Amino acid sequence: xxxxxxxxxxxxxxxxxxxxxxxxxxxxxxxxxxxxxxxxxxxxxxxxxxxxxxxxxxxxxxxxxxxxxxxxxxxxxxxxxxxxxxxxxxxxxxxxxxxxxxxxxxxxxxxxxxxxxxxxxxxxxxxxxxxxxxxxxxxxxxxxxxxxxxxxxxxxxxxxxxxxxxxxxxxxxxxxxxxxxxxxxxxxxxxxxxxxxxxxxxxxxxxxxxxxxxxxxxxxxxxxxxxxxxxxxxxxxxxxxxxxxxxxxxxxxxxxxxxxxxxxxxxxxxxxxxxxxxxxxxxxxxxxxxxxxxxxxxxxxxxxxxxxxxxxxxxxxxxxxxxxxxxxxxxxxxxxxxxxxxxxxxxxxxxxxxxxxxxxxxxxxxxxxxxxxxxxxxxxxxxxxxxxxxxxxxxxxxxxxxxxxxxxxxxxxxxxxxxxxxxxxxxxxxxxxxxxxxxxxxxxxxxxxxxxxxxxxxxxxxxxxxxxxxxxxxxxxxxxxxxxxxxxxxxxxxxxxxxxxxxxxxxxxxxxxxxxxxxxxxxxxxxxxxxxxxxxxxxxxxxxxxxxxxxxxxxxxxxxxxxxxxxxxxxxxxxxxxxxxxxxxxxxxxxxxxxxxxxxxxx
Numbered sequence: 001x002x003x004x005x006x007x008x009x010x011x012x013x014x015x016x017x018x019x020x021x022x023x024x025x026x027x028x029x030x031x032x033x034x035x036x037x038x039x040x041x042x043x044x045x046x047x048x049x050x051x052x053x054x055x056x057x058x059x060x061x062x063x064x065x066x067x068x069x070x071x072x073x074x075x076x077x078x079x080x081x082x083x084x085x086x087x088x089x090x091x092x093x094x095x096x097x098x099x100x101x102x103x104x105x106x107x108x109x110x111x112x113x114x115x116x117x118x119x120x121x122x123x124x125x126x127x128x129x130x131x132x133x134x135x136x137x138x139x140x141x142x143x144x145x146x147x148x149x150x151x152x153x154x155x156x157x158x159x160x161x162x163x164x165x166x167x168x169x170x171x172x173x174x175x176x177x178x179x180x181x182x183x184x185x186x187x188x189x190x191x192x193x194x195x196x197x198x199x200x201x202x203x204x205x206x207x208x209x210x211x212x213x214x215x216x217x218x219x220x221x222x223x224x225x226x227x228x229x230x231x232x233x234x235x236x237x238x239x240x241x242x243x244x245x246x247x248x249x250x251x252x253x254x255x256x257x258x259x260x261x262x263x264x265x266x267x268x269x270x271x272x273x274x275x276x277x278x279x280x281x282x283x284x285x286x287x288x289x290x291x292x293x294x295x296x297x298x299x300x301x302x303x304x305x306x307x308x309x310x311x312x313x314x315x316x317x318x319x320x321x322x323x324x325x326x327x328x329x330x331x332x333x334x335x336x337x338x339x340x341x342x343x344x345x346x347x348x349x350x351x352x353x354x355x356x357x358x359x360x361x362x363x364x365x366x367x368x369x370x371x372x373x374x375x376x377x378x379x380x381x382x383x384x385x386x387x388x389x390x391x392x393x394x395x396x397x398x399x400x401x402x403x404x405x406x407x408x409x410x411x412x413x414x415x416x417x418x419x420x421x422x423x424x425x426x427x428x429x430x431x432x433x434x435x436x437x438x439x440x441x442x443x444x445x446x447x448x449x450x451x452x453x454x455x456x457x458x459x460x461x462x463x464x465x466x467x468x469x470x471x472x473x474x475x476x477x478x479x480x481x482x483x484x485x486x487x488x489x490x491x492x493x494x495x496x497x498x499x500x501x502x503x504x505x506x507x508x509x510x511x512x513x514x515x516x517x518x519x520x521x522x523x524x525x526x527x528x529x530x531x532x533x534x535x536x537x538x539x540x541x542x543x544x545x546x547x548x549x550x551x552x553x554x555x556x557x558x559x560x561x562x563x564x565x566x567x568x569x570x571x572x573x574x575x576x577x578x579x580x581x582x583x584x585x586x587x588x589x590x591x592x593x594x595x596x597x598x599x600x601x602x603x
Contacts, residue, residue, distance in 0.1 A: 021050065021110035024057065024101040028154065028204035029116050035087040036118055039204075040101045042079060050105035054079040058102045058109075061086065065098050065115065072099075091118040114153040120209025121152035121201040124181075126242070128294075129197055129216035130301045131190035141190040141304040143197070143218050145183045150201040152209075159208045162188060163196045169211070174202075191304040194220035194238045216242050219303035221290045225310050228400030233277045233286065233308060240292040240301050251291040251300070256283050265291070285309045315396035316342040319406035320492050321433060322374075324392055325503040326411055326483075331380040334392045336406055337497060340371045345398045349377050352391040354410070359393055385506035389413035389429045407434035412505035414484050419467070424480060424510050427465040431486035431503050437461075438488045439500075443468075447477035456482075470512070481509040516583060516593065521600035524567030531599060532564025533583055541586040547599075548580045555579065567601055576603040 022043030030037045038059060042050075055077055060069040075081045091097035096117035103110040124147040131141035145160065155178045161169035162185065175183065178201075188195045195218050198211035221237045240247060251265035252275050268275055279286055290303040316339040323335040334349065344367055351362040365377055375394065383390070394406035409432055416426035431438055438461040444453040445468065456468060470480065484505040491498050517534040532545070547556040547565050555574055556565040567574050583595045 021103055021105045021108050023111045024103050024113045026099065026101055026113050026116045026154070029099060029118050030205055031091060031093065031118050033089065035085055035089045036091045036097060036099075037083060037085050038099050038101070038116075039083045040113065041082060042103065050079055050103065053106040055104040055107065057081065057084075058104060059084050059086075060100050060102070060112075062098045065117070069098070069100065093119050116152075116154045120207065121150050121155040121203050123198075123200045123209060123212040124148050124150045124158065126197070126199055126212055126214065126216045128297045128299050128301050129195075129218055130299065131218050131304055132184065133305070139191060139305065141218075143185040143188050143190050143195050145185070145197055145199070145216070146299065147181050147199055147212075149179060149181060152201060152203070154203040155201040156203050156206075157201070159200045159202060160185070161198045161200070161211060163215070169196070169198050169215070190218045190220065192220075194218050214242050216240075216301075219290050219292060219301050221288055221303040221306045223288055223306045223308045225308055228402075233279065233310065235275045235277060235288050235290075235306070237273050237290045237303055239273050240294070243292065243294040243296065246294045246296045248293045248295055251293060252277075253289040253291065255287040255289075255305075256280065256285075279310055283310075314398045314400075314402045315345060315404045318495070319394050319396065319404065320435065320495070320497070321392065321394065321407045321409045322490055322497070322499070323501055323503065324409040324411055324433060326385050326506050327378065327504075329385050329506050330383060331378050332383065332385070332390055332392070332411060333376065333378050334394075334409075335374065335376045336394045337374055337492075337495075338368075338372065338394075338406075340373045343398065344368060344370065344372070345396065347375065348395045348397070349379070350393040350395050350405075351379065353388040354391070354413075359391060359408075361395065365394075385411070385413070386415075386508065387413075409433035409436070412484055412486055412503060414482060414505040414508045416482065416508055416510055418510050418512055422470050422512075424468045424470065424482075425465070426468060426482060426508075428484045428505055430464060431488065433488065433490065433503075435492050436488045436490045438486050440487050442485045442487070443482060444485070445480055445482050447481070448479040449477050453481075453483070477512070479509055479511045481507055483507045516585070516595050518581070518583070518595060518597055519599065520597070521602055522567070523602040524573070525603070530564035530566055531581075531601075532561070533595070535561060535585075542592075543583075543585045545581060545583045548582075549574075550578065550580075561585075573603075574601060576601055 024043065025041045026038060027041060028039040057075040059072045061072040062069040072086060073084055096119040098115050098117045100112045100115045102112050127146045127148060130144050132144050134140040134142055157178055158175040159171050160173045160183055162172045163169045172185065172187065196215045198213065198215050200208040200211040202208040217238060219237055219240060221235060223233055223235045225233045235252060247270040249270055250268040252268055253265045254263060254277065285307065287305050287307040289305045292301040319336055319338045321334065322337050325333050327333050347365040347367060348361055349363045349365060350359040352359040365375060368375060389410045389412065391408055391410040393408045396404045412431045413429040414426065416424055418424050426443065440458050440460060441463060442458045443456040443466055445456045446453045457466065485502045487500065487502050489500050519528065519531065522528045522531040543561050544559050545557065546554055548554050555569040578598050578600055580598055585593045
């Protein structure tokens with residue numbers, strides 16, 4: 001129902017008498033099939049003030065708000081009458097009629113009442129929609145609406161409508177007091193989105209008129225940072241559309257959290273809804289608030305507060321390799337200590353063979369939980385610990401693909417071989433670990449008749465070889481196994497890390513080498529009457545012996561090491577003299593042995 005402030009001034013004889021008659025108040029005009037029912041009250045407070053001098057109420061009507069108004073009806077001298085039915089049913093909400101009422105007391109007329117029509121009341125004008133912090137954690141921002149009262153005097157209250165981005169507005173609450181001009185929506189969260197509102201007025205019929213038609217939306221601010229680029233923060237917000245043409249500017253308020261710094265706001269042009277900001281050096285967290293300032297509202301529209309953290313740390317501040325050891329010949333254990341207070345994204349292991357400058361990305365590691373101080377990895381994939389000293393390194397990759405690396409280290413490679421003098425020659429590579437100092441190496445041995453290793457000897461940090469004499473260790477076995485440990489002290493600068501630990505090499509097993517002892521003479525008619533080698537740790541595979549005279553004729557050959565030459569050739573005694581022999585055999589270690597020499601046959 002539309003409202004018009006149309007004041008009817010009547011020409012009366014006495015201004016003082018005019019003011020003494022209370023002005024009636026029309027509180028409702030209701031349309032039904034019988035016509036329009038006009039209801040009013042005697043005065044501003046509804047009291048009867050004329051008493052016996054009351055003459056009548058006069059009801060005036062017009063089809064236009066400007067008039068002319070004609071007298072529709074005058075009541076009898078009964079001040080208790082406060083309602084009249086206009087049976088002219090041409091009036092509708094779409095085509096209203098206009099009414100006002102005057103009281104007459106002792107022949108004097110009151111001022112005319114407000115003019116009220118049969119249409120719906122006019123919606124109030126929304127002034128501003130903003131948000132207010134609720135003081136919760138995390139902070140919730142409730143939308144707050146402010147409006148002017150409806151210009152329609154028949155307004156009995158207001159209906160609030162809300163839309164959350166769907167485009168359609170639904171009623172959410174009713175205000176039953178027409179003098180109320182603000183509302184807090186406790187069922188909407190302005191900290192996660194922009195929320196839009198319209199408002200309508202309703203009269204005594206309870207039916208609302210059209211809404212104000214100009215939605216107001218809360219300011220919603222968001223921010224993001226390019227951690228992988230310039231690390232500049234971009235602040236975005238929605239435009240305050242209803243103030244188009246009257247919006248002076250936006251204000252961006254900045255709060256750097258480390259010290260509560262809140263400098264003067266930055267003014268942003270009315271047509272701009274984005275702003276770039278770079279944190280001062282040494283700061284990592286900042287909050288923003290946007291305010292829209294208009295010439296039509298004393299109160300600005302304030303956004304939610306949006307906070308963002310800038311993380312320029314690529315990963316752990318440190319990653320140190322603390323241990324590297326061969327568990328057995330098929331697996332190697334690596335252990336690292338890492339910074340527990342840095343972002344942890346993706347970890348992997350880099351591995352190389354002997355050359356620490358030629359590492360390749362080898363295997364991923366599950367990202368540890370926050371606060372982890374140590375990472376370990378056991379490598380058992382396609383290792384050849386008897387051939388290579390392996391180098392390991394931990395790699396961390398952040399969300400931007402930037403990589404960080406740990407310190408490196410390499411395992412001990414033990415090698416060796418059997419010698420003909422009943423000794424095993426052993427040598428090993430140096431153990432290396434960044435920030436570690438080797439104190440000593442220790443050699444351990446067991447034979448194929450036992451399961452436990454025993455300590456052989458301990459060496460200083462600069463010794464890398466040893467000959468193990470076997471003749472004094474009891475009954476000779478057919479194979480001896482070894483490993484070496486390095487005892488080291490790790491002292492990492494800047495960290496409270498000072499540990500003593502050991503690193504183990506691969507295990508190396510050496511079969512004893514077959515030894516051939518060849519006589520240099522024999523007498524077929526004497527004590528040594530058969531010529532053949534004496535073999536220690538024999539292996540008869542591929543055995544052969546050939547004896548030739550000085551003309552290169554083969555006088556004897558055999559593939560049986562238990563057989564020898566008796567000094568005969570073709571069934572006759574061979575002549576005394578010098579002969580040549582060649583003995584071949586495959587040793588237990590897989591080595592092909594060949595012995596050549598001469599012998600003297602004595603008659």
